[in-house]
Amino acid sequence: MSRATVAKRTGTRQGEAAVRAPRRAAKNAAPVRARPSRVVIEAVMPEVDAGRFPAKRVAGEDVAVEADVFTDGHDLLACEVLFRKEPDAGWSAAPMAPLDNDRWQGSFPVTEIGRYVFTVRGWVDAFATWRRGLDKKVGAGQDVSLELLTGSALVQAAAGRASGADARRLAAAAAVLEGEEPLPRRVEQALDPELAERMARHPDRDGAATYDREPAIVVDPPRARFSAWYELFPRSTASEPGRHGTFADVEALLPDVAAMGFDVLYLPPIHPIGRTHRKGPNNRPQAAEGDLGSPWAIGAAEGGHQAIHPELGTLADFRRLVERARAHGLETALDIAFQASPDHPYVKDHPAWFRRRPDGTVQYAENPPKKYEDIYPFDFETEDWRALWDELKDVFVFWLRQGVRTFRVDNPHTKPFAFWEWLIAEIKRDHPDVIFLSEAFTRPRVMYRLAKLGFSQSYTYFAWRNERPELEEYFRELTQPPVSDFFRPSLWPNTPDILTEYLQEGGPGAFRARLVLAATLGASYGVYGPAFELLEHRPRQAGSEEYLDSEKYQIRRWDRAAAHSLGPLITRLNAARRAHPALQSDRGLHFHGADNEQLICYSKATPDFRDVVLTVVNLDPARPQAGWLDLDESELGLTPGQPFEVRDLLDGERYGWRGRGNYVLLDPAERPAHVFAVHR
Numbered sequence: 001m002s003r004a005t006v007a008k009r010t011g012t013r014q015g016e017a018a019v020r021a022p023r024r025a026a027k028n029a030a031p032v033r034a035r036p037s038r039v040v041i042e043a044v045m046p047e048v049d050a051g052r053f054p055a056k057r058v059a060g061e062d063v064a065v066e067a068d069v070f071t072d073g074h075d076l077l078a079c080e081v082l083f084r085k086e087p088d089a090g091w092s093a094a095p096m097a098p099l100d101n102d103r104w105q106g107s108f109p110v111t112e113i114g115r116y117v118f119t120v121r122g123w124v125d126a127f128a129t130w131r132r133g134l135d136k137k138v139g140a141g142q143d144v145s146l147e148l149l150t151g152s153a154l155v156q157a158a159a160g161r162a163s164g165a166d167a168r169r170l171a172a173a174a175a176v177l178e179g180e181e182p183l184p185r186r187v188e189q190a191l192d193p194e195l196a197e198r199m200a201r202h203p204d205r206d207g208a209a210t211y212d213r214e215p216a217i218v219v220d221p222p223r224a225r226f227s228a229w230y231e232l233f234p235r236s237t238a239s240e241p242g243r244h245g246t247f248a249d250v251e252a253l254l255p256d257v258a259a260m261g262f263d264v265l266y267l268p269p270i271h272p273i274g275r276t277h278r279k280g281p282n283n284r285p286q287a288a289e290g291d292l293g294s295p296w297a298i299g300a301a302e303g304g305h306q307a308i309h310p311e312l313g314t315l316a317d318f319r320r321l322v323e324r325a326r327a328h329g330l331e332t333a334l335d336i337a338f339q340a341s342p343d344h345p346y347v348k349d350h351p352a353w354f355r356r357r358p359d360g361t362v363q364y365a366e367n368p369p370k371k372y373e374d375i376y377p378f379d380f381e382t383e384d385w386r387a388l389w390d391e392l393k394d395v396f397v398f399w400l401r402q403g404v405r406t407f408r409v410d411n412p413h414t415k416p417f418a419f420w421e422w423l424i425a426e427i428k429r430d431h432p433d434v435i436f437l438s439e440a441f442t443r444p445r446v447m448y449r450l451a452k453l454g455f456s457q458s459y460t461y462f463a464w465r466n467e468r469p470e471l472e473e474y475f476r477e478l479t480q481p482p483v484s485d486f487f488r489p490s491l492w493p494n495t496p497d498i499l500t501e502y503l504q505e506g507g508p509g510a511f512r513a514r515l516v517l518a519a520t521l522g523a524s525y526g527v528y529g530p531a532f533e534l535l536e537h538r539p540r541q542a543g544s545e546e547y548l549d550s551e552k553y554q555i556r557r558w559d560r561a562a563a564h565s566l567g568p569l570i571t572r573l574n575a576a577r578r579a580h581p582a583l584q585s586d587r588g589l590h591f592h593g594a595d596n597e598q599l600i601c602y603s604k605a606t607p608d609f610r611d612v613v614l615t616v617v618n619l620d621p622a623r624p625q626a627g628w629l630d631l632d633e634s635e636l637g638l639t640p641g642q643p644f645e646v647r648d649l650l651d652g653e654r655y656g657w658r659g660r661g662n663y664v665l666l667d668p669a670e671r672p673a674h675v676f677a678v679h680r
Contacts, residue, residue: 261574274341
């Protein structure tokens with residue numbers, strides 16, 4: 001077709017450019033120095049943001065890898081996943097198997113904490129392609145004499161790549177294929193499954209393609225995936241009224257916290273508290289004599305982020321608490337809040353780290369209409385930012401030296417992303433076992449970005465998801481790729497800052513329901529301990545999520561032996577979580593139907609269905625609710641119509657069920673939920 005004809009058909013002179021462009025490209029293109037591979041590899045998973053960030057796993061897991069791998073024509077392919085732990089240079093390989101529609105899947109184990117990388121390699125499998133063609137021709141009654149000679153050459157080449165017994169067996173097979181034995185014997189040898197297995201062990205990767213990226217996997221300790229947190233204020237742990245609690249008082253509570261089945265003891269900031277603009281009880285702007293202030297107003301004459309409030313004890317006392325907690329199976333999590341009271345030594349020693357207002361005063365924290373005059377935020381845009389970053393890193397390093405390996409980070413979304421990416425990488429380079437929990441109740445993309453940057457776990461919107469449709473939608477998002485590859489949810493029904501309307505108004509049934517949801521929907525959850533155990537539900541004022549007489553501003557005395565305590569229910573739930581691997585992962589979650597919207601039903605199962613837990617929760621905290629469940633039997637490892645038994649892990653009751661439809665009645669005053677172990 002002439003250029004003029006092209007231009008005429010397009011109606012513009014762009015047709016001429018379309019003809020000329022390939023010539024220019026060909027003229028400028030680099031010469032091909034090696035035969036390009038015919039194999040295409042794309043859509044590799046897990047890969048977070050095209051490899052910009054690592055996916056997350058824990059030690060002992062297998063990493064399932066999927067990829068689209070295909071070629072032109074009809075040749076068969078072989079694929080494998082290559083993996084190594086950094087900084088090791090050598091690669092290990094694991095085979096991949098076809099799923100459907102050119103999708104392949106394989107897996108590799110991550111046995112050590114640290115960082116792994118992987119990639120995918122695929123090639124045309126000449127032997128498998130030949131074998132398939134031979135089988136078809138034999139079935140059609142065609143002469144395959146020449147095909148057997150072709151196969152003999154392929155097998156002989158593999159014998160040259162092999163060694164030992166495989167080399168000898170392959171050479172013998174090649175001789176049979178081209179030898180004088182009867183044709184049926186030669187065909188039998190060609191189609192022998194054992195020969196196919198040996199050939200697969202010594203493939204011809206000539207012309208193989210390797211994925212052009214090496215996605216990373218950060219491997220954390222198992223507690224990054226599965227943990228139960230208990231938060232308490234050390235100053236409220238004294239056994240005598242009117243006394244400020246100490247680390248020794250916390251130590252006395254360790255057996256009780258461990259007996260309830262918690263893994264992590266989380267302490268709010270333990271540093272000296274500023275006196276300037278100190279807040280009184282219920283966040284009163286002026287403090288009276290003897291008021292203690294908020295632990296998040298960090299820093300006073302006694303020191304800052306690397307100091308301990310003198311009434312709590314000494315550094316030696318804290319180290320002893322960490323050691324004693326570990327002896328009880330509890331890791332100590334420390335709150336890290338990067339902000340300063342007006343009395344913090346940083347304010348005097350590093351004035352450039354704080355933003356000034358036009359009148360020269362330091363800008364305090366605000367969230368209009370709220371004012372936090374007792375807190376100065378750091379100015380991360382300061383010209384002295386390098387020194388600020390180094391100092392804040394030293395805060396983590398200091399507490400690491402005291403034995404802390406778990407940190408809850410306050411409001412990380414108010415600090416630069418680049419800072420967290422740098423800091424977490426710096427810490428994990430020397431301490432890969434450290435866990436960072438992000439307390440970022442903010443926009444979804446911001447929460448996800450923080451997780452990608454390295455935070456091991458994150459708070460979620462769980463506290464405000466109450467209705468069945470929104471719970472199902474939210475947890476489908478959290479527990480499936482791509483989100484589940486980088487984001488690990490930590491579910492908290494309450495915190496010292498969050499007393500939801502549901503808990504304020506729902507009575508004991510609300511606390512029980514939210515506890516069961518948190519402990520079974522998520523592999524990691526936590527409670528602001530005494531307040532949740534003892535059903536604390538009084539808001540400071542109508543429409544507020546602040547507690548009345550909040551422990552953030554004053555000492556509270558808690559009667560942990562009270563008859564209405566949720567301690568026994570917490571203990572049973574945590575025992576169930578420890579006994580059932582299905583509850584120790586966020587994967588394997590599946591929602592089932594129910595004809596009553598007040599009932600939410602879901603299961604968790606291990607991949608082999610050896611452990612299956614089915615949970616049904618009454619979302620109405622005030623009234624009994626009943627209905628018929630519509631179970632997806634395949635997600636329970638059952639065949640349609642198969643009878644099975646369910647045993648309630650909360651009270652031991654057993655029920656014989658069959659098929660999809662089964663009836664439940666849940667009364668929030670007596671039994672707000674079933675947590676069933678499913679037995680086939």
